[in-house]
Amino acid sequence: MAGMHLDRGADMPLYQQVAAHLRARILDGSLQAGTRLLGSRDMAAELGCSRAIVLAACDLLYAEGYLLSVPRGGVRVAAIARPRAAAPAPDERDAGLRMSDRWKSLLATDYVFDMASPFSTGTPDIAEFPFEIWARLLRQSWHNPLRSACIDMAPLGWQPLREATAEFLGAVRGLLCRPEEVAITPASSGALDLCCRMLLDPGDEVWVEEPGFIEARWSLKAAGAKLVPVPVDEKGMVVAEGIRRAPRAKLAVVTPSHQFPLGVAMGLERRLELLEWASRQGSWIIEDDYNSEIRHRDSMVASLKSLDRAGRVIYLGTFSKVMLPSLRIGYLVASPGFTEAFGRGRARIDVHTAGTAQPALAEFLRQGHLLRYLRRMRKVYGERQDAVVAALRTLMPEQLDVAPTAAGLHLTALFTPRMAARMTDREASARSRQAGQFIQPLSQCYLGEPDRQGLVIGYGRLQAEEAMPRLAAVAARLRD
Template sequence: MLPPSVLAHLNRTLDVPLHLQVYEGLREAILEGTLKPSHRLPSTRAMSQHLGVSRNTVLLAFEQLLLEGYLESRVGDGTYVTHTLPDTSIQKPEVRLEQQGIQPQLSRRAQKLLQVQVTQYLSQPEYRAFRSGMPALKDFPFEEWRRLHARHWKNPPLQLLAYGDPRGYLPLREAISEYLNASRGVRCTPDQVLITSGSQQGLELASRLLLDEGDSLWMEDPGYLGARAAFQSSGLQVCPIPLDQEGMQVQYGEMHHPQARMAYVTPSHQYPLGITLSLTRRLELLKWARNSGAWILEDDYNSEYRYEGRPLNALQGLDQDGRVIYVGTFSKVLLPAVRMGYLVLPEHLIDLFIHARSLVDRMPPGVSQAVLAEFMQNGGFERHIRRMRSLYADRQAFFLQLAQQHFPDWLPFQPSPAGMHLVSHLGEGFSDRTLVEEARKAGVTVRALSPSYLQDAKQGLLFGYAGFPEDESILAARDLGRAFRVQK
């Protein structure tokens, strides 16, 4: 006889083939122990009649179970549940280990990783105002991008379909090098450019390759949560360095954390406060790196969006000693879904990073790189940046008007000459985390400032204005004003 579970799996209204349903029913009965080891099954003819299916259906199910080792065939005697599986391996546990209070064994690295906060948005990934770090998705040049993709996929060169260079597609590295030399003051050749899967992979590679577990690293306080997560998951000691109007206080770092082997900075537009690292501090930082043999990790995450004058030159262009690793990304200037970034490496680090890149991710997607390379070569990239720079400047001005209208007294904002978000510092008695939750209930996304601090946390809110058209911003500001008035 067959257990009821086999019949229970049969449902002719499903798209799942009947032989797979028979297979699943028998497999489950074996795993649950309903069908014991060495139990003799009915013949395929008898089972097909019992189930009301064709004999071929049962034969296909038996073949799969025989291949996977659940059944064994005895010549001239029939088909049996295999006798080689011990009872303990085919018993289906009624209670999960976690429900018994037993934790699965994890590596120390995994345990550290679970304790690290990567972003405030993992639990709310939706696209809505006023989420920070979000470009204007609806204003992307989709038609031009579609044409490029169609042309490259129509008859792609075989080199784009095979395993490619771990450094990335050469024409893309050439385009990035040319762009950085002209617009960011970065001094590099295409050989120094390494394509990554976004800036996060670049941060992860640099921290693991250049520092050992337990080493110390300077980080701006407040600073970027994603970078802190990469460092902490690598077992590094993150040393918070306070900021003033000139940016990271290098002398504070030298005095309090002289053993540090790396400094992570966002010098062109500090995240999240928007401060620019002064020339004096840049030279101090480079001198410290030279004298101590330390590294500088320069994250230039959205330096293109400066609304007054031309974008500031990168710190990397001042480096004479090969101590700066430059990190760039296309997530903010194009789309987060593009998932492409890059590192600019000192020449003596190139081979090391190529080797590591090939181990963790082998290579970036070939055709996607070719599309981006042509987009940069034909001027589409710079045209898009110019359009977005103008659009974001207008959206910042419009947001400031909305803020003045809907929450004028207790959420102060100052215009910023760059970036894609604004910060409002909260007065005494307010909790930014509480306000973030109230905003979420009102259907609005804002980010709390306090989690960006490692010490002496200040309360504040980050409002991303760049990614949202006026009609969406109007509705969000109105709903947020109502929610916040209740809190006030």
């Protein structure tokens, strides 16, 4: 029992500690097959524990096949096939993990992000979230829960939540849809991931916005898609260029209400062109309508889905961004046929979106709490965006071109030609990190060579009065 010390303060019971020690010595070959173990009394004396502990450890190892009891021969080590070589150390970058090539390339993507920075994109402020109401609704829904919420949750989600979501989208986005067109999903990323697997075969071409939302590209790549970057100008994705580069693409992924990351809205002509291409080709369009509920001006850009007569648009949205990031509940709206097929796929892959919060969320929507909360937060976020725009215009008028955006929790400040001649946005981002105020570089939203440089600045969690001092610290690093 050399080298064996029992730790009486550990969570692991003593008999399991003894068994783990013997098991390890058998596996590493220091206890050879046929070796006779000490008698249980001697072993217990050597370890300073009771004999019962030693006997329980040996029982476990008999059961696992490491020990044999030989008549009149005592307890002996069994002959087992030991692994020849030690397993390679787990290391994500190690090809020894033998992941698929697609997965390895996904993990190898160079991507800088810092959730802790108040300038990180897509993170809401939760300080004013009505936690008391939320807690009450959770308590109520769990006080006397229905079996259908505990055991038989449907793959497309809790029916009252599908109904409340359809109503919410009518009120907040002017999107008229029926509950049977709505699926409740593990936020919009989860919906996108399953859509990719449903729609794409390896090698299928997909249009993505350039620059665009990097996370969406990861799911597309994981599904084996061939990504076709399509440039974005001040009217959104240049559809004619998509048609020129990949006329038979199977899918286009777009953010038409306010493009990620540039913030522009897609013009009507482009929208009609995109819809026309998709219905002619039988291709799909995923409309990622993230954060459109958080609009800062009165005018609302209608969704692409509301123009879709041919049933080609799959509309994705999320409650995560407007409520609590960890909620991870979103929705998909598509033709009833697609939605039904999506539900069948969901049932096969992971059954349904986690159900414990769905009944409370349905009530939260039905009772109008989300609309009221959004109304309050639009004002807060609007003031934060104004503060960022004002600070950037005061501090870096020569370096950055800043335009307010109509919605969402971030804006993109483009480099002026003068600034672009001095440094890249990756360098500017690294300097912002040195100033303790990490800001994302625009160029990492590109698949190919960036045709613009800039900074993608989130303000969801930035107090308006902090915009000036924090950005002044960044400006000081960017000016020299």
